[in-house]
Amino acid sequence: MKNQADVIVAKRAGFCPGVKGAIEKVLELEAAGKKPVYTIGPLIHNKQVTDMLAAKQISAINTPDEATDKSGVLVIRAHGITPQFQTQVQASGMEVVDATCPLVKHAQNIIEKFAREGYHTVIVGDGDHAEVIGLMGYTHGQGVVVSGPEEAAKLPYFDKVNVVSQTTQKESVFYATAEEVKKHAAVCQISNTICQPTKDRQKETIEQAQHADLVIVVGGKHSANTTRLALLCKGLAPAVQHVETETELEEDLVKKATRIFITAGASTPDWVIDRVAARVREMHAVGIKGESNDD
Numbered sequence: 001m002k003n004q005a006d007v008i009v010a011k012r013a014g015f016c017p018g019v020k021g022a023i024e025k026v027l028e029l030e031a032a033g034k035k036p037v038y039t040i041g042p043l044i045h046n047k048q049v050t051d052m053l054a055a056k057q058i059s060a061i062n063t064p065d066e067a068t069d070k071s072g073v074l075v076i077r078a079h080g081i082t083p084q085f086q087t088q089v090q091a092s093g094m095e096v097v098d099a100t101c102p103l104v105k106h107a108q109n110i111i112e113k114f115a116r117e118g119y120h121t122v123i124v125g126d127g128d129h130a131e132v133i134g135l136m137g138y139t140h141g142q143g144v145v146v147s148g149p150e151e152a153a154k155l156p157y158f159d160k161v162n163v164v165s166q167t168t169q170k171e172s173v174f175y176a177t178a179e180e181v182k183k184h185a186a187v188c189q190i191s192n193t194i195c196q197p198t199k200d201r202q203k204e205t206i207e208q209a210q211h212a213d214l215v216i217v218v219g220g221k222h223s224a225n226t227t228r229l230a231l232l233c234k235g236l237a238p239a240v241q242h243v244e245t246e247t248e249l250e251e252d253l254v255k256k257a258t259r260i261f262i263t264a265g266a267s268t269p270d271w272v273i274d275r276v277a278a279r280v281r282e283m284h285a286v287g288i289k290g291e292s293n294d295d
């Protein structure tokens with residue numbers, strides 16, 4: 001006989017508004033016959049989505065020079081780019097569509113406002129991430145990226161500093177880092193630029209994961225926000241599996257669990273989450289119980 005289990009799918013699993021908006025924009029362009037559509041960098045770190053986009057002649061390039069057909073459209077993805085790069089993109093002569101997420105734009109504006117007033121900027125995030133590279137462009141050359149309090153402890157002393165966050169940062173890491181930066185500045189402005197969808201997702205994850213005996217995090221292995229979500233869960237639940245698709249589910253782990261919480265990063269499409277949830281239900285032969293994104 002199969003075990004019974006509570007299987008709860010996060011209400012806030014899957015595409016965030018910024019990613020959803022960028023995908024809708026490129027699909028609208030493609031449907032309007034604007035082909036090819038080039039995105040500057042991958043639109044999203046999810047193989048299932050990039051494969052679907054590639055089939056519609058929507059592909060990623062690094063710079064406008066790489067566009068083989070200059071009659072195509074260039075789309076700036078949700079992560080945004082530096083103002084310097086934006087100038088280069090506009091100068092390409094190609095049609096440009098800006099799909100930068102409004103919440104990333106908000107972070108860019110906050111950085112620029114304080115940079116203009118002579119503040120140094122400390123960004124709490126991943127220095128290699130496209131959004132952070134874009135944010136650095138607004139610091140007027142007076143910016144530094146730190147991953148957490150340990151790196152912040154090595155910072156020099158500033159007269160005035162503005163501490164901001166990568167939009168998908170873990171809130172506790174941001175505040176612990178800001179506390180450390182305070183010790184290195186006469187004036188310290190703390191600007192929590194973690195976006196609301198990320199805050200909501202983290203809140204729901206914390207509430208649900210600590211009552212689960214297995215958390216399944218669905219999303220690309222190269223997606224920073226999905227990996228961060230999996231890390232967050234590892235501190236809360238006894239077992240966590242990060243899978244890209246249902247084929248990676250560990251059946252033994254799933255069958256042993258009695259309360260399973262399924263969540264996903266901001267770049268995971270609903271259909272991938274649904275397949276994982278369906279496979280988990282199949283393994284237990286139960287319906288979804290409690291909260292679900294099916295409603």
Ligand code: SF4
Pocket residue numbers: 016017018019078079101102103104167168195196197198266
């Ligand atoms: S994670 Fe937040 S800031 Fe980033 S694209 Fe999504 S909604 Fe926008």
